[in-house]
Amino acid sequence: MTVVAYIIGFVLLFVGLGVSIALHELGHLFPAKRFGVRVGQYMIGFGPTLWSRRIGSTQYGFKALPLGGYISMAGMYPPSPKERAAAAAGSASGRAGGGFFATMVQDARVVNDETLIAGEETGVFYKLPVWKRVVIMLGGPIMNLLFAIVLFAILFSGIGVQTASTTVASLSACVIPADAGRTDCVASDPTAPAAAAGLLPGDTIVSIDGTAVTTFDEASSIIKASPGRTLTFVIDRGGNEMSIAVTPLLATRPVLDADGKAVLNPDGTPQTVDVGFVGISPQSTLVPQPIWAGPQAAFENVGAVAGIIWQLPVKVYDTAVTLITGGERDPNGPLSVVGAGIIAGEVAASDAPILNRVSGFLGLLASLNIALFVFNLIPLLPLDGGHIVVAVWDGIKRAWAKLFRRPPPRPVDATKLVPVTFVVVILLIGMGAILILADIINPLSILSP
Incomplete structure (x- = not known):
């Protein structure tokens, strides 16, 4: 195993991850702009901004931590009447009572209301029909699925098995x-x-x-x-x-x-x-395999990854146990991006022919995109699946009111779910930290016997 080849494979995996994230956010951006939603930012990564440029009404850029990305759309939540009334009167809003979570809810509403007031509630996400909101939120995961299908098609039909x-x-x-x-x-x-x-x-x-x-x-x-x-x-x-x-x-x-x-x-x-x-x-x-072999492999991987995601808390707990005891990890268990990078490095540095190494890398990147597709469909905020559930629930409420000839209900206020979102984020960070530690201290390896 050569060190240079290992480093190249590791770096290429993170470049591929960056491309996957960029495509995911483009999947949100294209339909959002098509449906007239004002998009303030399109960013790859989190943390301090390394580079950005404004094109039209959208700021495009890269941030320091390439572990995700986002687009900021006006009106992700409906306006809160109290905040709008206070802003219209020129008065400052006070802090909400009720402690930490109540303050978080209010902060989310204030940030959201500022974008709505500045834009006079034009080009906002929450006013779109339900199906358009669902299309926007599905766009990101679907782009990852399509990218995976393309990669698997190249792997199976272009290179061969x-x-x-x-x-x-x-x-x-x-x-x-x-x-x-x-x-x-x-x-x-x-x-x-x-x-x-x-x-x-x-x-x-x-x-x-x-x-x-x-x-x-x-x-x-x-x-x-x-x-x-x-x-x-x-x-x-x-x-x-x-x-x-x-x-x-x-x-x-x-x-x-x-x-x-x-x-x-x-x-x-x-x-x-x-x-x-x-x-x-x-x-x-x-x-080379038939052209349908790539899509077939992609959908088979969706089922396999869904099985892992469904059991993710248990599998992460098992990984934490092996981290403490030094036991053998489940070779089919979850990986962090660090673990995926380690395997990419091993593939690049192996003694196999170059086409075999390219095949291994493409398969790994394709599987990573399948994981992004499945993971983002989990019906919890702040994931795309959580926003889809909110939009569908809003549509159900409106359909119910229309069926019984009642006045249209107020839009579903997802800011009330900010405490749940906070807990989900903390859990995701915790599980990610465990997997990263495990991949550093007790990594999975394609070189294992």
């Missing part, structure tokens, strides 16, 4: 029993049939007993089903076809799952099966 080919990469010298507990041959081990028959690395299997094979799985299925029966292999060696007779031996081999790991019996011993065996290992090659 690692697939075992019919070209021989290596040959076993002997047949070692599955329960031998060793990898070196001894005198009592029979010679592997493929090596004995004269197959060589680089040979490409064209057909077996008259059946054409185009994948290693097809060849392997015929071999496994034919122990003790002589098979005619037609191979391509350096552009010339030739036939070789190979007789698979009956061998006990471990049962592997879809990930290539041994399947265990209830008592913890590996499951085995008796199959035909010749002792060849295939070369892997990148095979």
Whole structure:
């Protein structure tokens, strides 16, 4: 692993994250401007502003902490009558009684009311029809989903998926029993049939007993089903076809799952099966997949990430336990951006061919965008899903009033949820801090055994 390649991978991940955040905010910005909402700021990051420029009525810029972004829209909340009356009369508003949370609610209303008064309540978010508010808030997550689909399409259809080919990469010298507990041959081990028959690395299997094979799985299925029966292999060696007779031996081999790991019996011993065996290992090659493979992978990832997000508090708690005890982390558990950067660095610094490393990086960035899509749909403020719930609830109230011929109700005042928002933010910060610490002290790694 080279340090320079590792750093490049780490930095590229954060550049990709910045692009993902920028696209997310553009997903909010485009429909907001299309629907006539005044957007004061479009910012990537939080904290002190590093650079900004005003174009039209919107200030565009970058801030010091690239851990998110936002657009500021006029009238995110409806005006509070008391504050508007006080402002119209030119009087200063006093602090609300009731303690810390009441003060937070009032501060949110004051900031919101100032933008409304300055703009005379034109081009404001809360006055839009419900469907337009939902479109604006969905725009950000949808952009992350679309970006992920594009990345997965490049990965699956443009580059391809690692697939075992019919070209021989290596040959076993002997047949070692599955329960031998060793990898070196001894005198009592029979010679592997493929090596004995004269197959060589680089040979490409064209057909077996008259059946054409185009994948290693097809060849392997015929071999496994034919122990003790002589098979005619037609191979391509350096552009010339030739036939070789190979007789698979009956061998006990471990049962592997879809990930290539041994399947265990209830008592913890590996499951085995008796199959035909010749002792060849295939070369892997990148095979482009159909164009729909990328979108399919994206939506499969949505389901997987949703399962993790649903259990996020429990999984973060489990991660905190491993942080204290030094135990092994769940390889399918949540990561912070630091953890994602570590994996990106390992991918970039690995010994794999460049296309494989590019594939690994694209897959990681695509998965990160799926996580942004799912996470932002959680129906809690300040996330996009929380604003969608507020807009939908406002629409339900209006539809109910219209159904029973009642006067239109006042807009839903989301500033009343500021205390809940505050608690959610604190929890998110806490969970993020735990994951960052875990990724520094007890990181997940693609190099782990």
